Amino acid sequence: MICYTLKCSDNHSFDSWFQSAAAYDKLMAAGMVTCSVCGALGVEKAVMAPQVRTKSAKEKAAGPLSAPASPAEQALSQMRKMVEATSENVGDSFASEARAIHDGDAPKRSIYGQAKPEEAKALIDEGIDVAPLPWGNKRTN
Numbered sequence: 001m002i003c004y005t006l007k008c009s010d011n012h013s014f015d016s017w018f019q020s021a022a023a024y025d026k027l028m029a030a031g032m033v034t035c036s037v038c039g040a041l042g043v044e045k046a047v048m049a050p051q052v053r054t055k056s057a058k059e060k061a062a063g064p065l066s067a068p069a070s071p072a073e074q075a076l077s078q079m080r081k082m083v084e085a086t087s088e089n090v091g092d093s094f095a096s097e098a099r100a101i102h103d104g105d106a107p108k109r110s111i112y113g114q115a116k117p118e119e120a121k122a123l124i125d126e127g128i129d130v131a132p133l134p135w136g137n138k139r140t141n
Contacts, residue, residue: 008035009042014073037073039135080135087112095119102128 002021007013014036018024027033033043087110090097094113100106112133115123123130 005046006033006035006043007046008038008040010035010038010040012037012040013046037070037076076134080133083110083112083133086110089113095123098123098128098130099126102126 001017001019002024003015003017004024005013005015012035016033016036018027024033028043031041034041035043090111090113092114094111094115097106097111097113098115101108101111115130120130120132
């Protein structure tokens with residue numbers, strides 16, 4: 001396992017673990033490494049200092065690797081949990097479902113999902129309120 005400090009195009013800095021340097025390169029080439037704060041794909045390795053563990057450092061209990069590192073990450077994590085708990089994920093049919101709700105053809109409720117930029121623009125042009133969420137999709141293995 002190897003830990004890299006990464007930075008996105010919006011200067012969010014975060015650490016991420018990879019199976020190996022080759023695994024990191026393979027994931028980067030496939031476009032599967034995204035910013036943990038904003039979901040941006042423009043991620044690169046940041047300058048980092050090597051970690052030298054001393055005996056006293058080993059004795060200190062480290063927090064879980066999945067815990068948010070900054071207050072911004074914590075707020076984003078809480079926001080995501082709230083949206084997922086109170087809204088329905090309609091996936092790729094977001095644009096058609098939002099239009100159906102707006103037209104009264106589907107029950108009124110909070111939804112989230114994916115829409116192509118041109119679909120989102122068309123919804124806005126039709127007077128349907130939509131907003132991008134500040135995180136990427138959850139990836140599954």
